[in-house]
Amino acid sequence: MAISILNRNPKANLALSRRFANLSLDRPLIMGIVNVTPDSFTDGGDFFDADAAIKHGLQLLQEGADILDIGGESTRPGATPVTSDEEAERVLPVITELAKTGTLISIDSRHADVMGKALAAGASILNDVTALEGEGSLDVAAQSSAPVILMHMKGQPATMMDDPSYEDVVSEVSDYLAQRIEICLAAGIAKERIAIDPGFGFGKTRDQNLQLINNLDRLVELGCPVLVGLSRKFGKHKEPKNRLPESLAVAIKSVINGAEIVRVHDVAETRDALAALRYEGA
Secondary structure (H helix, E strand, C coil): CEEEHHHHCCCCCCCCCCEECCEECCCCEEEEEEECCCCCCCCCCCCCCHHHHHHHHHHHHHHCCCEEEEECCCCCCCCCCCCHHHHHHHHHHHHHHHHCCCCEEEEECCCHHHHHHHHHHCCCEEEECCCCCCCCHHHHHHHCCCCEEEECCCCCCCCCCCCCCCCCHHHHHHHHHHHHHHHHHHCCCCHHHEEEECCCCCCCCHHHHHHHHHCHHHHHCCCCCEEECCCCCCCCCCCHHHCHHHHHHHHHHHHHCCCCEEEECCHHHHHHHHHCCEEECC
16 A cells, blocks of 8 residues: 555645556656756756766666757756757757667757757657747647657746746746647647646746645646646755755755646655655555
């Protein structure tokens, strides 16, 4: 018998028998981050070299990652866009090699041509910060069988944190994601292929992030698995790589409130923290 505090909270997961990307959601899934970029906000340059990125991805798998999320363009606040050709050049060798392990690979991209090339190279999931609003992105998703992750972002990375304002951040994020779900359904993307991401830090202040964490049940009600990307985004008084306690705290809070996928840099520590929420016994 398995006892979990996740099942005792009215805001917790509503349908633990569901699956996403053919993975069971009976426990929270861990998505490990592989940034093949020189300028990501917490680890820019650490894994810019393809060999270093591949080695890092293999390490995250050893630590317990269920999915590897590979990106070649930083979308941090103030980031400078890169061409889709440059983005593809960064990620394709890494995807090709890591896909040989049989693990699920997610391509973190907002460009349709990169999505298509990544799927051909072995990626299985499309993770788009623009919720498939980019030219051709919806078509790529609809014509594939790939699960998709739709994220809310207010504005563009270069300017999204200039003055993020909402009348009701929870309602506005929920309404936007509900609309994007409907658009995907109309395009022929089945609902079981869709996960949603409130986009923490993407045009949102710390207080707005906290409002979303505390009201994740509103997003759970949309009927798709909720992914949260909170890793190293709290604790701004510290260097990003020193924000592990804050990252674990908000990850646990989010899972208790209904999140089913956590996107993180620190896979082993997150795995252990989430395991502490469950008791496996006879």
